[in-house]
Every structure is written in C-alpha cells, then in structure tokens.
Amino acid sequence: MSPPNYAGIVSRLMAVLIDAAALTVVTPIAVLGPPMMWQSLAGTPPAWFTSSFQIAGATLPLVYFSLAWWATGQTLGGLVLAIMVRRADGSRVGLFRAALRATLGLLFAPIWFFGMILVLVQAHRRAMHDLVFGTVVVRKPAR
Template sequence: MTLPTDRHGYAGFATRLTGLAADSLLLTVAGLLVSGLPPMIWRQMTGDDPQWLVALSGALAGLLPWAYFAACWALSGATIGALLVGTRTCRSDGTTLGPLRAAVRALVGLVIAPVWLVGLLGVLTDGRRRAWHDRLFGTVVRRAGSTVAPIAGRPSVGPGPSRPGPPAGPAR
C-alpha cells in the first residue's frame, strides 16, 4: 500500500490519543464539579440534602461529555485537548462538521467508547490517518494550519500557494 505524501497534514495515533486523554481529564474534573458542587452548596446553605438536586446534577454531569464534544466539533472542530496537541476535526473537504454530524459522532463515540478506541488503530493503516469512525462519518483529523488537498474538481481549502509579486514598498 502506498501512502500519499500529504499524510503529514493529518494527526497520527499518539497525537489523537494525547488529545483524548487531555479531554478525558478535563471532563472528569468538570463532571465531578457539576455533580457534586451544587448539592454541596445547597447543603451548606440550607442544611438539608435535596435528592432532586443530586439527581439533576448527576444527569447534567452525564450529559456533559456529549455536549462538550458535540459543541466543540460543531463550532470549531477542536476540543481543548485538540487545541493542546494542535489538531482539528473536520469533514474530508475541510469544512466544519455541523451540529447534527457533530452530535451523532459524539453520541456514537461515547456509547461505544471501547469500539471507538479500537477503531483508532485504523489511523495506522489509512493514508489520511482516519480511524474507523472517521470513515463512518466522513471526517478527518488535521494538524492545525494544514490545508486540505483538492478532491476531484474541488478547489483546495486553506491558503493557496504564495505567488511572487512586486516587492512591497511605499505607494506612489
């Protein structure tokens, strides 16, 4: 199998796993705060232990990972972990995922997380370093600042090649 030379613009296995680990750490801390802090504050203020607040906080903490990934991928393509490692998730043509694709991608990733992690091994054999879920959703994970190669008749996304021109000088 011959890999394309543009392979270096795509995020590899270790980079993606590092970003995911950073997101997991962030979500663990955020989940603990969302589930534990409101009931604790209520208990300190009123002295009673409202089970409805414990249940609501727990439900919100359970939805937090889905909301985080879906919102980050839909809005910018980059989670905080992706920003730390310098990557972004986009469609194959370089455009953002959009809300529906991002929400479903996040839901599938969280519901079948073990399969998602095993699917990352696809990064090692694919020319564009796509995991199995990237192939399913038509996405790629690019290194920040890389351009997307043209797709059969479509123009390239990102800055084009620089062309030499007259030297910049004072306008006359």
Template sequence: MPPANATAGGLPRSRSGAVADRHHQYAGLVSRWCALAVDLAIVATAAALTASLPSAIWRSVTGVEPDLLPAVSVMAAAALPWTYFTAAWWLGGRTVGALLLGLAVTRPDGGRVGLVRAATRAGVGIAFAPVWLVGMLNVLFDAERRAWHDRLFGTVVRYRAGRREDPLVGPPIRPPR
C-alpha cells in the same frame, strides 16, 4: 480519475481531494490519543464537580439536605461529555485537547463539521468507547490516517495552526457592548 497524489496548481492532493500541504497534514495516533487524554481529564473533572458541588454548596448555605438537586446535578454531569464534544466539534472543530495539540476535526474537503454530524459522532463515541479506541488503530494503516469513526461520519483529523485567519477557528469572539 487522477492518482491519489495528483497535483492541482502545484499542490499535492489526497484521495479525498484535500490539499496535502503542511496545513493539511493528517493527525497521527499518538497526537489523537494525547488530545483525547486531555479531554477526558477535563470532562471527568467537570462531571465530578457538576455532580457533587451544587448539593454541597446548597447544604453549606442552607444547612438543609437538598431534595431534587442531587438528581438534577447527576443528570447534568451525565450529559456533560456529549455536550462538550458536540459543541467543540461543531463550533470550531476542536476540543481543548485538540487545540493544545494543534488538531482539528473537519470534513475531508476541509469544511466544518455540522451540528448533527458532531452530535452523532460524540454520541457514538461515548456509547461505544471501546470500539472507538480500537477503531483508532486504523490510523496506522490508512493513507489519510482515518479511524473507523472518521470513515463512518465522513471526518478527518488534521494538524492545524491556531491562527486567527484559520477558517476553522473563525474570527475572534467580541464581548457585547
């Protein structure tokens, strides 16, 4: 087996086999926590609005207290964090926070994260948030800066530019005609 930094075609490679050039640098702890802080602010705001705004609008329009709407709104708000992280990681490997900081979640070979992996990663992250945060400290000691959950779900977080030709971003979405 070649050493961890063996080269192929002149490009250094990590233990996972990914090319370790400037577009494949692994994200550090501070970048990941900052991206998470942005995402938590977005999700908390969206969940609060989803839980309260529909009932308030209903009351102001009809003058009547809604029956089922508050319960449905709260359930939708509870599902919003899981939906946000799952969709972001599955569709583009990036949440809004990751996009702002130039990060992307991928498989170690650079491939996209599938739906099941993204959904499970999001669900475990939400269900075990304190363990998730403590597990991120492993980034400080791991050669590929992988947190415990990255090892568990077979993912890595890399610094990525948001170029249009970036395979994680994909082609621009065009509106239907």
C-alpha cells in the same frame, strides 16, 4: 493552499487523554458542587435539584465533545495538540454529525479505540469512525 496535514494516532490519543482528564476533574465539580453549596447554605437540597445535576453530569461528556467539534472543531485536547476535526472536504462539522460522532464514540469506546488502528494504514489517517462520519482530524494550520 497547501494540502491538509492529517493528525497521527499519537496526537489523537494524547488529545483524548487530555479530554478524559479534564472531564474527570470537571464532572464531579459540576455534579457535587451545587448540591453541596445548597446544603451548606440552606440544609438538605431537594431531590429534584440533586437529580438534575446528576443528569447534567451524565450528559456532560456528550455535550462537551458535540459542542466543541461543532463550534471550533477542537476539544481542549485538540487545542493543546493543535488538531481539529473537520469534514472530509475540509468544512466544519455540523452539530448533528458532531453529536452523533460523540454519542457513538462514548457508547462504543472500545470499538472507537480499536478503529483507531486504521490511522496507521489509511491514506488520510482516518480512523473507522472518521470513515463512518465523513470526518478527518487535521493539524491546525499556523497563523
């Protein structure tokens, strides 16, 4: 088995941009779509209905990153660029680790991006958050 091919900073940042673009399109549809449909069919939706979709929209990025990294190691951006998140030993990322990685990345995005500078100098191209969570971002092997 060949050693992993670690993803560089450009691939990683492009993947984040793709994910941000996807979330920018999907989130308003998820938040506004069902209440607008309710209104067109039955009048003003109840406050609990509208609020529940607002909460869902607020948590959508966390759910998206957590489930994607846990289930396949890839978000949409990772899929497009053929990169994936793995544990440092090459195994899959567990749900708790994926959720924690996503939570802290979303809450502290400027620190997350600043920590990407380490990709340029670290042996396995690991960013600061990769070192903290014991993860690596690798190129997906061709089948």
